Amino acid sequence: MSTAVSDNDTSSGPQQAGPKPPPVPEGSRTVTLKIQRFNPEFDEEPRWESYDVPALSTDRLLNLLHYVKWYLDGTLAFRRSCAHGVCGSDAMQINGVNRLACKVLMKDMLAPQGKPTVITIAPIKGLPVQKDLYVDMEPFFEAFKAIKPYLITYGNEPSKERIQSPADRERFDDTTKCILCACCTTSCPVYWADGSYFGPAAIVNAHRFIFDSRDQGAEERLDILNDAEGVWRCRTTFNCTDACPRGIQVTKAIQEVKRALLFKRV
Amino acid sequence: MSTTASPATGTGAAQGARRSRRRGTFYKGDPGMWSWVAHRITGVLTFFFLFAHVLDTALVRVSPNAYDEVIATYKTPLVNLIEVGLVGAVLYHALNGIRVMLVDFWAKGPKYQRPMLWVILGVWVLVMIPGTYYMLERTVTEMFGG
Numbered sequence: 001m002s003t004a005v006s007d008n009d010t011s012s013g014p015q016q017a018g019p020k021p022p023p024v025p026e027g028s029r030t031v032t033l034k035i036q037r038f039n040p041e042f043d044e045e046p047r048w049e050s051y052d053v054p055a056l057s058t059d060r061l062l063n064l065l066h067y068v069k070w071y072l073d074g075t076l077a078f079r080r081s082c083a084h085g086v087c088g089s090d091a092m093q094i095n096g097v098n099r100l101a102c103k104v105l106m107k108d109m110l111a112p113q114g115k116p117t118v119i120t121i122a123p124i125k126g127l128p129v130q131k132d133l134y135v136d137m138e139p140f141f142e143a144f145k146a147i148k149p150y151l152i153t154y155g156n157e158p159s160k161e162r163i164q165s166p167a168d169r170e171r172f173d174d175t176t177k178c179i180l181c182a183c184c185t186t187s188c189p190v191y192w193a194d195g196s197y198f199g200p201a202a203i204v205n206a207h208r209f210i211f212d213s214r215d216q217g218a219e220e221r222l223d224i225l226n227d228a229e230g231v232w233r234c235r236t237t238f239n240c241t242d243a244c245p246r247g248i249q250v251t252k253a254i255q256e257v258k259r260a261l262l263f264k265r266v
Numbered sequence: 267m268s269t270t271a272s273p274a275t276g277t278g279a280a281q282g283a284r285r286s287r288r289r290g291t292f293y294k295g296d297p298g299m300w301s302w303v304a305h306r307i308t309g310v311l312t313f314f315f316l317f318a319h320v321l322d323t324a325l326v327r328v329s330p331n332a333y334d335e336v337i338a339t340y341k342t343p344l345v346n347l348i349e350v351g352l353v354g355a356v357l358y359h360a361l362n363g364i365r366v367m368l369v370d371f372w373a374k375g376p377k378y379q380r381p382m383l384w385v386i387l388g389v390w391v392l393v394m395i396p397g398t399y400y401m402l403e404r405t406v407t408e409m410f411g412g
Contacts, residue, residue: 238298
């Protein structure tokens with residue numbers, strides 16, 4: 001699904017010059033990327049490194065990371081795959097908030113003319129860092145799998161399709177947009193403090209099925225989320241809603257699951 | 267979105283539980299996160315006040331004189347200032363509590379959480395300005411001889 005843009009060389013050279021950089025395009029400005037680096041083979045602690053990169057206002061932040069990777073320091077490791085905000089691979093903490101690097105536009109990041117632009121980039125919080133900007137996503141996917149993110153039905157299969165009215169489809173439309181990038185889950189203070197909390201993404205995906213009129217597994221999923229590590233850990237900090245690159249109203253979805261537990265079942 | 271770098275200093279209390287967890291990044295977060303942080307802090311402060319309050323009130327059972335002596339110390343300017351802080355903490359906690367309940371039980375609560383936060387902060391300021399004035403009036407006149 002996602003590709004780790006990493007290399008296998010084991011040398012820890014601080015700055016390895018790659019191929020000759022392309023000519024700096026006209027109208028570009030120099031942007032400083034301050035990136036948190038961590039190589040488990042050599043570093044005890046993460047360290048910060050700064051790179052000066054030419055940027056056009058039409059660039060995305062991902063272009064700048066590529067520039068670092070391809071021309072300045074080939075040892076930089078980060079994930080990206082589609083580079084168009086669909087695969088959800090390049091979630092990272094950019095200037096203190098979780099964003100997809102491929103959806104952050106430089107025109108929104110450049111400081112006013114004459115002032116230097118410094119962009120801080122760190123891996124998403126709460127998941128173990130494997131190298132530089134990429135983290136072990138396994139705990140995140142475990143929580144996702146635990147809420148049974150697939151259609152559950154009982155009884156005979158219908159001979160044709162499972163019909164659903166537009167209104168019923170609308171009920172869970174927002175939560176179908178999730179791309180599992182982990183921006184929301186790793187923006188959650190509760191998740192940072194306690195990794196056993198299911199986290200917003202898992203609840204969003206549970207919501208997608210709980211409120212699907214075709215699905216019959218709502219009770220099972222609500223039972224799972226009624227757990228001590230379930231929806232009740234949510235403190236409505238709204239960091240997840242702010243972080244979601246798909247604009248999903250994450251906190252609203254979590255609140256709907258809470259209310260389903262409170263009122264629909266006795 | 268801000269174009270300046272966020273301070274890369276503060277270490278979250280959340281860190282350290284698991285191995286290989288990075289330190290040193292400061293998450294800016296939604297205003298909702300900071301309202302929650304303030305809610306926690308004001309809640310704990312109010313709890314400590316109640317703890318002290320139960321103890322001083324219980325003193326009356328020990329001896330009315332001791333009780334009077336302790337209550338007399340409450341008339342000092344410092345305690346007066348702390349009282350203003352207590353009112354501020356309780357007021358914030360109460361107003362934000364209403365906001366949190368609306369977020370929990372009103373279907374449109376999550377949508378309007380930020381406007382609701384600005385409203386409660388506005389109410390807080392509006393109440394605290396005259397409140398502080400009347401609470402500190404006596405202390406100020408006594409100290410500086412109005």
